[in-house]
Amino acid sequence: MKIAVLPGDGIGTEIVAEAVKVLQALGLKFELEHADVGGTAYDRHGHPLPEATLKLAKEADAILFGAVGDWKYDKLERQFRPEQAILGLRKALGLFANFRPAICYEQLTHASSLKPELVAGLDILIIRELTGDIYFGQPRGRRIAPDGHFPGAEEAFDTMRYTRPEIERIARVAFEAARQRDKRVTSVDKANVLETFQLWKDVVTEVHKDYTDVQLDHMYVDNAAMQLVKEPKRFDVIVTGNMFGDILSDEASMLTGSIGMLPSASLNDKKQGLYEPSHGSAPDIAGKGVANPLATILSAAMMLRFSLNQAEAADRIEAAVKKVLAQGLRTPDIWSEGTTRVGTSDMGAAVVKALG
Numbered sequence: 001m002k003i004a005v006l007p008g009d010g011i012g013t014e015i016v017a018e019a020v021k022v023l024q025a026l027g028l029k030f031e032l033e034h035a036d037v038g039g040t041a042y043d044r045h046g047h048p049l050p051e052a053t054l055k056l057a058k059e060a061d062a063i064l065f066g067a068v069g070d071w072k073y074d075k076l077e078r079q080f081r082p083e084q085a086i087l088g089l090r091k092a093l094g095l096f097a098n099f100r101p102a103i104c105y106e107q108l109t110h111a112s113s114l115k116p117e118l119v120a121g122l123d124i125l126i127i128r129e130l131t132g133d134i135y136f137g138q139p140r141g142r143r144i145a146p147d148g149h150f151p152g153a154e155e156a157f158d159t160m161r162y163t164r165p166e167i168e169r170i171a172r173v174a175f176e177a178a179r180q181r182d183k184r185v186t187s188v189d190k191a192n193v194l195e196t197f198q199l200w201k202d203v204v205t206e207v208h209k210d211y212t213d214v215q216l217d218h219m220y221v222d223n224a225a226m227q228l229v230k231e232p233k234r235f236d237v238i239v240t241g242n243m244f245g246d247i248l249s250d251e252a253s254m255l256t257g258s259i260g261m262l263p264s265a266s267l268n269d270k271k272q273g274l275y276e277p278s279h280g281s282a283p284d285i286a287g288k289g290v291a292n293p294l295a296t297i298l299s300a301a302m303m304l305r306f307s308l309n310q311a312e313a314a315d316r317i318e319a320a321v322k323k324v325l326a327q328g329l330r331t332p333d334i335w336s337e338g339t340t341r342v343g344t345s346d347m348g349a350a351v352v353k354a355l356g
Ligand code: IPM
Pocket: 083, 086, 087, 246
């Protein structure tokens, strides 16, 4: 089992180190190989996704990814910005299926900004299509507007597009995932306005014919954004496009109390995957030893389950995380009165200990 370890920028290094500690404590045989990515890679090699890193990522069974980005790179030409590393990996490896669970742990019910009764027991899975949509659609660029409200003015444009097979395969992923859960899928679109999402809705409806044991409903994205804060527990699996999924998954993360708890997995059709916390590089707290490593540790558990066929080890990690929360250990992002404040490496060590 070869794992490419790409810590990246900001808190990436600290949190990935803890996940690696946990992996190494499992008593399994892994080959772990580190490489630079993001702003760190730009500083050292002149590119956020160097050839060597991409090569390693391609040949590995799974990628454990930290986070990329820092304000200091905002002025760089787009192709050199840290975010291009993650977008480049998604595209180069065909990681089209992004799993973003939003689970509210019992002990963290009060850390949510919503009323505890709205989020207690919350368990949603957002499945975001990750290699299409307006993120990658061509053409895009800047030009002089040939028409529109201000012909002759400077304008910028991106293209939203989806092909039928892209929608079909992500719909199948969502229905299959729902079969392992509460068997309900909400497909989120904007079919009332956008052609792209009328096709989305039509194709999801057709694919559903193969999954009649799963209940399907459709929701416009604006309504979905509202329902997520009004009655989040009504959802089981949400499937949506790249752009809507980006926005809704951040919204959903906050229901759980802290984005510092949420793992994610991005898979291709060979079950090769990139595993990363749902949060970013948090440069403001980098190097201070206060970042929450649990999202990355839980991402390592997803990696064991989805790409490495080690479901039992994944269960062990998830149980250990629940145990440290029950022990009252909290990094500052999830700390509340009456619990014990710990730093990044103490939290990692506690998880290792709780593995038993
Ligand atoms: C995410 C992030 C990325 C995205 C950025 C860093 C390119 O926000 O993974 O949700 O927009 O997909």
